[in-house]
Amino acid sequence: VFESQDVRVRAMSVPHGPVPALAYDIEVAGKRVAFMGDQRADDDAYVDMLRGAHVWVAHMAISEHSPGVAAQLHAPPGRLGRVAEEAGVGTVVLSHLMERSLADLDENLAAIRQHYGGHIVVANDLDCFAL
Numbered sequence: 001v002f003e004s005q006d007v008r009v010r011a012m013s014v015p016h017g018p019v020p021a022l023a024y025d026i027e028v029a030g031k032r033v034a035f036m037g038d039q040r041a042d043d044d045a046y047v048d049m050l051r052g053a054h055v056w057v058a059h060m061a062i063s064e065h066s067p068g069v070a071a072q073l074h075a076p077p078g079r080l081g082r083v084a085e086e087a088g089v090g091t092v093v094l095s096h097l098m099e100r101s102l103a104d105l106d107e108n109l110a111a112i113r114q115h116y117g118g119h120i121v122v123a124n125d126l127d128c129f130a131l
Contacts, residue, residue: 014039014046017073025049031131033057034089038096041075041083054131056089057123059096063104064111070100077101077108081115091119093129 002009010025016038023037023046034053038061039046050056061074075083084092092112101108105122112120121129 041079047087050087054090057093057095060094060101061096061098063101077111081112084116093121093123095123
């Protein structure tokens with residue numbers, strides 16, 4: 001969606017039920033940060049776009065066993081771990097945290113770590129991360 005000598009920004013539509021959602025990949029000075037956006041993370045094209053990102057900002061809006069509509073719109077933590085591992089991302093920064101995902105935080109982190117051996121950070125508002 002944007003490219004200059006120093007910055008490249010890619011965006012793609014991602015599955016989030018009937019609600020439109022976008023994921024972004026931003027590259028600056030050879031470093032990439034990918035933003036998951038609200039989605040289920042079950043689209044192979046998204047995994048391809050994410051591949052090799054240095055930092056992946058992933059939404060953990062639900063817990064591993066959330067039922068109903070929320071589970072149809074968002075990726076459970078275990079899927080986040082599988083996607084992070086498959087895409088070979090460097091660091092996973094968990095964002096879009098909600099009461100339902102924070103209530104079982106230890107279990108949800110364990111579900112991610114079951115599939116992904118890299119660095120995981122639970123984000124707080126205004127956090128900054130060095131590349």
